[in-house]
Amino acid sequence: MKITLKTDVLTNNNKAAEFNRNLFESTNTLVINIMSSPGAGKTTLLEETVRALSGKYKIGVIEGDLATEKDANRIRAMGARATQINTYGGCHLDARMVAASLAEFDLEEIDLLFIENVGNLVCPSGYDLGEHHKVAVLSIPEGNDKISKYPQMFMRTELVLLNKIDLLPYLDFNVAEARKDLSEINPESELIPLSARTKEGLHEWFSWIEGAYAKCI
Numbered sequence: 001m002k003i004t005l006k007t008d009v010l011t012n013n014n015k016a017a018e019f020n021r022n023l024f025e026s027t028n029t030l031v032i033n034i035m036s037s038p039g040a041g042k043t044t045l046l047e048e049t050v051r052a053l054s055g056k057y058k059i060g061v062i063e064g065d066l067a068t069e070k071d072a073n074r075i076r077a078m079g080a081r082a083t084q085i086n087t088y089g090g091c092h093l094d095a096r097m098v099a100a101s102l103a104e105f106d107l108e109e110i111d112l113l114f115i116e117n118v119g120n121l122v123c124p125s126g127y128d129l130g131e132h133h134k135v136a137v138l139s140i141p142e143g144n145d146k147i148s149k150y151p152q153m154f155m156r157t158e159l160v161l162l163n164k165i166d167l168l169p170y171l172d173f174n175v176a177e178a179r180k181d182l183s184e185i186n187p188e189s190e191l192i193p194l195s196a197r198t199k200e201g202l203h204e205w206f207s208w209i210e211g212a213y214a215k216c217i
Helices: 011-026 042-053 070-077 095-104 151-155 165-170 175-185 202-216
Strands: 030-036 059-065 081-086 112-116 133-139 159-163 190-193
Touching: 011 030, 011 095, 030 042, 030 202, 042 059, 042 070, 042 112, 042 202, 059 070, 059 095, 070 081, 081 095, 151 175, 159 175, 175 190, 190 202
Parallel strands: 030 112, 030 133, 059 081, 059 112, 133 159, 159 190
Antiparallel strands: none
16 A cells, blocks of 8 residues: 655644744844754854854854753853753754744844754754754864765755864865865855864854845844
């Protein structure tokens, strides 16, 4: 017997994403979903982003992890509002989780809301959270094969932040090859090399955020 499934398995997620999107639009809150594998440097990048932009923008952060509030506490220590979502085994955030966490914020008072997704190069990109932009962080120690091995992630993001470029002298990573792989999978995506540790290239990331916010309001 053949069974035909006519209901999109993501229907409930997509309804919640639309609710989130309408809320973000009504409050002029720019929302950026940041995704990467574990250890790529998302939280350090967000710490430096809060440090640099909190004088100009009111910033909130949703942290996604399997367990603990360690990353949310790091963001709070920088002076930004942060809430933690623990998935207890789930490999990604979904729109319903995000919707439930929004009560922690007064979005009328938030200009920039960053969502740090669970560390994973597979699942997170497939879920609409209602965000304005999807951004991937790729780090030099991960090697040159990640863009081509995980194409679904990189074809759905419009910006790739190539982090930890301070390690280029010590590791076998080819930035030109990364650009080529990205252009073949997603020619519309930008790639910004940077180092959250040394701050090299961060100004380009900050300029990208400012440009996105100007289009949002």
